[in-house]
Every structure is written in structure tokens, then in C-alpha cells.
Amino acid sequence: MIDIHSHLLPGVDDGSPSFEVSVSVLQRFAEQGVTTLVCTPHLSASYAAEAPIQQHRELLAELQRRAPAGLVLKPGWEIMLDTPNIDLTARELALGGSRAVLVEFTRGGLPRGATAELRRLARSGLTPVLAHPERYFGCTLDAVREWRKIGVVIQTDASMLMGRGAPSELAREMLAAGVIDVLASDNHGDARSLASAREWLEAHGADEQVALLTHTNAACVLNDEDPIPVPPLRAGLLDRVKRFFRR
Template sequence: MIDIHTHLLPGVDDGSPSFDVSLAVLERFAEQGVSTLVCTPHLNAAQASQAPVVRHQELFAELQQRAPSGMTLQLGWEIMLDSPNVDLTAPELSLGHSRAVLVEFTRGGLPRGASAELRRIARAGRTPVLAHPERYFGCTLEAVREWRKLGVVIQTDASVLMGRGVPSELARDMLAEGLIDILASDNHGDSRSLASARDWLLERGGEEQAVLLTFANADSVLSDEDPLPVPPLRSGLMDRVKRIFGR
């Protein structure tokens, strides 16, 4: 598996507070089958030109040196689009050494011009990977369809698929429509993982979806290739019953 969205660079944001916590998560991920992981600390677009690149590279080098054998680490950011028209083309703002940039909006609601901003990033030669759209108040399936037509890659948080509430329902509806390109853990030094979503998909007969969502499409994006289409995976009768009765 490949996890392109984690907050395991220690002590830099609201994610992992220490190397010990990060390394424990990395060991668990390695046991579960994660071969490549991207550290994506938070960054506001308005502060992109003052991003602490050197400090993060130093921390990353130490984490990489202490990571489990056989696991590849890469460095990137999760960029909050808090200000429009910011130049995000600097190589150090990308996911690893790719053209992809992981971006997000606030949970409070999609800003006016959200689609235009994503289009602008794509036209600047970057591949916008939109983190957890299921979280954003006002997000709809129609909006997700529009963004994907603009060249936006849709990344959903793995744990949301198995949750309850509006974000989880939207995520499962997106899965049923084939609108999710990549799953990621968004781990903050906690128990979240890709493995739980992979197993959830396999239990529902989603072998092809599991491969595409937890490995192949992330590999493609990090290699500057287009993600492959993910076949729709619709919930069965028992899933709907469990959702209704909360069991």
C-alpha cells in the first residue's frame, strides 16, 4: 500500500508529537503492508513562500534514517487554500518529487471560487490532489464530478468509509459512483490506517477497488501519471440495514 497523506513528521503540526510516536506508527504500517508513505504537514497557502522547508527536511532525514527497513518515505505538504492565486509550483511544495500538490479547504464550507482555484492550480502545471472532500460543508457529488473533470485527484480519508454521519455517507456515495481516486490514512500519530479500509473493501468484494485505491493510483500520481478509473462499489443490503439501525 501507499499512503500519500500523513502527519507523521514529528512536532511540526497537530500530528505526531515525537519521533517515538511516529516510529511506532511506521512500524505498524510496515507490518500492515505500507511500502511508501508521504509525510504531509499542514501549511497555509498564504505562508507558502515562508514554508520551513529546511527544518522539515532535517526532521525528515532523521525519520527516514530510523524508519522500518524496506519502507520508502517521501516529503510533501497538505496546503490549506486559505488565499487565492498563490503560486504553488515550487518543487518543494509537491508530494515527493512529483507534480502533485495535496490541497484542502476549511471544514466550515467550500469558499466561493473553489473550482476556479483548483482549475488555476491544474493550469499552472500541477496536479491538485484534493484531501478529504467528504468533510467540506456544501460538498456534493456534482461538485466532485466537476473537480475531476478539471484534472483534480480525489483523496478520501480511509476511516471515513467505515464511519457514521454525513461525511461518511457522502464518502460511500462517492465510492458507489466511482468518484474516489485514492484513499489515505490522514494519520496524526493515532490508530488510523489504510489497512482497515483495504479490509473493509475486500469484505465487500472490492478486490480491484482495494488495489486501485490503496496502491495503484497513489503510485501513478507520485509518478506523474493519471490515476486509473475505479469501478463503482455499491453497498449491499446488509450495509444499508446496519447504517439505518446503527449496528
């Protein structure tokens, strides 16, 4: 598995507070089959020019030194689009040196001009990877479909598929419609993982979707390739998922 969204660079945001916590999570991830993980600390677009790139490089190098053998760590950021029209084309802001940038909006609701800003990023030569759209108040399936048409990669938090409440319901609707491109843990030094979603999908008969969501499309993003469309859930499988959450 490849995880392109995590907050395991220690002590830099609201994620892991220490190397000890991060290493513990990395050991668990390695045992579960994660081979590549991108560390994506929070960064506001308005402060992109002041990003502490060298400091984070040093922390990442030390974390890689302590990581389990075979687990590759890559640099990245989760960029809050708090101000429009900011230049985010510096490779140091991207995921693992690719052209892909992981971006987010506030939970309070999609700002006016959200689609225009995502389109601007795509036209600047970047691949916007939108983090957890299921969490944004006002987000709809139609909006997600429009974003994908303009070149946005949709990343859903794995834990949302198995939760309850409106965001989780939207996440499952997105899965059923085939508009999620990539799953990620969004781990903050806690128990969240890709493995739990993989097991949940396999248990519900979504084997065809598992590899694309947890490995293939993440590799495409890091290699500057277009993600492969994930098939919508078959009618019978969708009914099984709905029955599970009516218990």
C-alpha cells in the same frame, strides 16, 4: 500500500508529537503492508513562500533513519487554500517531488471560487490532489465530478468509509459512484490506517477497487501519471454496504 497523506513528521503541526510516536505508527504501517508514505504537514498557501523546507528535510531524514527497513518516506505538504492565486509550483511543495500538490479547504464550508482555484492550479501545470472532500460542508457528488473533469485527484480519508454521520455517508456515496481516486490514512500519530479500509472493502466484496484505491493510483500520482478510474460499486455490493450501516 502507498499512503500519500499523513502527519507523522514529529512536532511540526497537530500530528505526531515525537519521533517515538511516529516510529511506532511506522512500524505498524510496515507490518500492515505500507511500502511508501508521504509526510504532509500542514501549510497555509499564504505562507508557502516561508515554508520551513530545510527544517522538514532534516526531520524527514532522521525519521527515515529510524523507520522500519523497506518503508520509504517522501516529503510533501497539505496546503490549506486560504488565499487564492498563490504560486504553488515549487517542486518543494509537491508530493515526493512530483507535480502533484495535496490541497485542502476549511471544514467550515467550500469557499466561493473553490472550483476556480482548483482549475487555476491544474492550468498552472500542477495536479491538485484534494484532501478529504467528504469533510467540507456543502460538498456534493456533482461538485466532485466537476473537479475530476478539470484534472483534480480526489483523496478520501480511509477512516471515513467506516464511520457514521454526514461526512462518512458522503464518502460512501463517492465510493459507490466511483469518484474516489485514492484513499489515505491522514494519520496524526493515532490509530488511523489504510489497512482498516482495505480490510473493510475486501469484507464487503470490493476487491476490484482495493488495489486501485490503496496502491495503484497513489503510485500514479507520485509518478505524474493519470490515475486509473475506480469502478463504481455494483448494485448488489452497494446494497450490502447500505444494510451494514442500517444496523
